[in-house]
Amino acid sequence: KAGVTQTPRYLIKTRGQQVTLSCSPISGHRSVSWYQQTPGQGLQFLFEYFSETQRNKGNFPGRFSGRQFSNSRSEMNVSTLELGDSALYLCASSLAGTSYEQYFGPGTRLTVT
Amino acid sequence: TQLLEQSPQFLSIQEGENLTVYCNSSSVFSSLQWYRQEPGEGPVLLVTVVTGGEVKKLKRLTFQFGDARKDSSLHITAAQTGDTGLYLCAGAMAVSGGSNYKLTFGKGTLLTVNP
Numbered sequence: 355k356a357g358v359t360q361t362p363r364y365l366i367k368t369r370g371q372q373v374t375l376s377c378s379p380i381s382g383h384r385s386v387s388w389y390q391q392t393p394g395q396g397l398q399f400l401f402e403y404f405s406e407t408q409r410n411k412g413n414f415p416g417r418f419s420g421r422q423f424s425n426s427r428s429e430m431n432v433s434t435l436e437l438g439d440s441a442l443y444l445c446a447s448s449l450a451g452t453s454y455e456q457y458f459g460p461g462t463r464l465t466v467t
Numbered sequence: 468t469q470l471l472e473q474s475p476q477f478l479s480i481q482e483g484e485n486l487t488v489y490c491n492s493s494s495v496f497s498s499l500q501w502y503r504q505e506p507g508e509g510p511v512l513l514v515t516v517v518t519g520g521e522v523k524k525l526k527r528l529t530f531q532f533g534d535a536r537k538d539s540s541l542h543i544t545a546a547q548t549g550d551t552g553l554y555l556c557a558g559a560m561a562v563s564g565g566s567n568y569k570l571t572f573g574k575g576t577l578l579t580v581n582p
Contacts, residue, residue: 358509387570396574397510397555410562410569444509454559454568455500458509 358459379447386428471573490556
């Protein structure tokens with residue numbers, strides 16, 4: 355099976371702009387989660403989508419949003435970018451059973467200048 | 468407050484040495500997972516432990532889940548340079564008492580194995 359893919363891999367944006375990141379999960383996985391990873395805060399949960407519905411949400415401002423399509427592909431949007439949004443954004447898919455094992459993509463490295 | 472505390476934060480050892488990293492919490496988890504992340508890549512799942520007291524072995528790596536399902540350890544025997552990476556533990560906890568689970572990650576242990 356193909357793994358989780360994320361596009362783009364690298365992105366440079368300016369403060370105030372918005373950005374959309376894309377994630378294609380492993381075939382058959384209906385749960386897609388997004389995480390932000392920074393050296394200081396580690397891996398922080400943004401939100402999870404399951405069957406096109408947001409099922410869980412982390413403690414991030416409303417500038418961070420997402421959606422999931424009927425084919426389980428997901429997008430994450432960040433509006434009004436701030437310098438502190440610079441991070442590695444990781445997408446993970448899961449079968450969402452009780453063990454909730456995550457299969458991660460390679461991430462999108464976002465730099466905000 | 469970090470729900471999952473990992474220690475040590477950094478570890479630098481010589482090839483051939485043994486090491487143990489720890490993952491501790493005051494919360495009970497339904498399962499606990501260990502991941503390894505290499506630079507420029509996403510984390511890769513190593514193992515999932517579910518039962519209190521469970522021990523799993525993956526070649527030179529031994530994972531243990533605490534009896535109370537609140538803590539875990541990862542022991543590496545005879546470390547190799549290929550073991551270098553960021554080791555993350557993650558605990559799964561039910562949300563709203565249903566079949567919906569949320570995963571919380573520790574900040575990780577950055578392991579460097581020197582030749």
